[in-house]
Every structure is written in C-alpha cells, then in structure tokens.
Amino acid sequence: MVSVDAVHLILAEQLSPSIRAAVTDLGGDGPGTLVHARPTADDARWPTTTPAALVHHLCGVLVSWGAACLGGEEISRDRAAEFGYTGPVEPEVDRLEGLVARLPAWAAAATRRGGLAHPAGTAFDVEGARRAGSFTPEWVLAHILHEVATHAGHLELTRDVLLSGSRDR
Numbered sequence: 264m265v266s267v268d269a270v271h272l273i274l275a276e277q278l279s280p281s282i283r284a285a286v287t288d289l290g291g292d293g294p295g296t297l298v299h300a301r302p303t304a305d306d307a308r309w310p311t312t313t314p315a316a317l318v319h320h321l322c323g324v325l326v327s328w329g330a331a332c333l334g335g336e337e338i339s340r341d342r343a344a345e346f347g348y349t350g351p352v353e354p355e356v357d358r359l360e361g362l363v364a365r366l367p368a369w370a371a372a373a374t375r376r377g378g379l380a381h382p383a384g385t386a387f388d389v390e391g392a393r394r395a396g397s398f399t400p401e402w403v404l405a406h407i408l409h410e411v412a413t414h415a416g417h418l419e420l421t422r423d424v425l426l427s428g429s430r431d432r
Contacts, residue, residue, distance in 0.1 A: 268367070274407075281419065285418045288422050299315050335373070339384075374400065
C-alpha cells in the first residue's frame with residue numbers, strides 16, 4: 264500500500280532538493296545560464312526539452328494529478344505547451360515545492376469525497392482504469408511519485424550533458 268506520508272517525504276526531502284540543485288547547477292535564472300538550453304538540436308531525430316520546461320511540466324503533473332484528480336479542484340492544463348516553456352525557472356521550482364506541500368491535503372480530500380476526479384490534460388485512459396478498478400488514490404500517488412522521479416532523472420541527465428558541453432552527441 265502506498266502511503267501519502269511516504270510519497271510526500273520522498274518528494275519533499277529527496278526529489279525536490281535534487282531538482283533545485285540541478286537548476287542551481289545550470290545557473291538558475293542568471294545571465295547566460297543553461298536552463299533554457301536543449302542537449303540536442305531542435306531538429307534532432309530524438310528532440311529533447313529544456314530543464315526549465317521539465318520543471319514547468321512537473322508543476323503540470325502535480326496540478327493535474329494532485330489538485331484536480333485527488334483534490335477535486337477545477338484546473339485547466341495544456342500539457343503540450345508545458346514543453347515549450349521559456350519563462351523563469353526559479354519561481355517554477357518554488358511552485359513545485361508548494362504543490363508538493365499540498366499533496367497530503369489533496370489525498371485527504373479524495374478520501375473524504377470517496378473517489379477521484381478526472382485529471383486534466385492527460386492522455387492516460389482514466390475511464391479504462393476506473394472500469395478495471397485500478398484507478399485508486401494509491402495508484403495516483405504512485406503515479407505522481409513515478410512521474411516526478413522519472414523527470415528528476417531526466418533533469419539531472421540533461422544537466423550533466425549540458426554542463427559537459429556534449430550537445431553534439
């Protein structure tokens with residue numbers, strides 16, 4: 264059984280600090296930073312995204328699966344647009360940490376309601392999962408943890424490639 268306390272602890276104490284550290288390593292929002300650089304060319308066969316866009320996308324994940332699905336809040340999300348984000352990254356890291364802090368309250372709201380709302384802006388087959396009985400608060404918590412951990416790894420790898428100057432590989 265996935266515990267909201269365990270998921271929150273991992274997100275808040277391990278993954279959020281590693282995300283902040285990667286952004287800091289890339290120079291944050293300072294002049295000449297790499298937070299808006301891509302490790303591959305825009306026309307690459309396997310294009311990548313920028314560190315800032317990854318952080319912005321993670322905020323979208325938490326809003327969709329946390330605020331909307333668990334918390335029952337009405338939100339609007341354009342998932343595809345998240346990957347083109349060009350705004351400042353440090354406020355997005357702060358926003359991500361604030362969203363992580365709200366996760367226990369959203370999980371409690373789902374428990375009080377006795378169910379989950381539909382996540383916004385996702386390609387996941389929610390209705391199929393509902394029919395199969397696998398769409399539960401525990402699954403949503405595990406999904407959030409999986410998404411943040413996966414993209415934190417992407418962010419760290421992107422940082423390593425950008426800082427190594429290996430953009431042509």
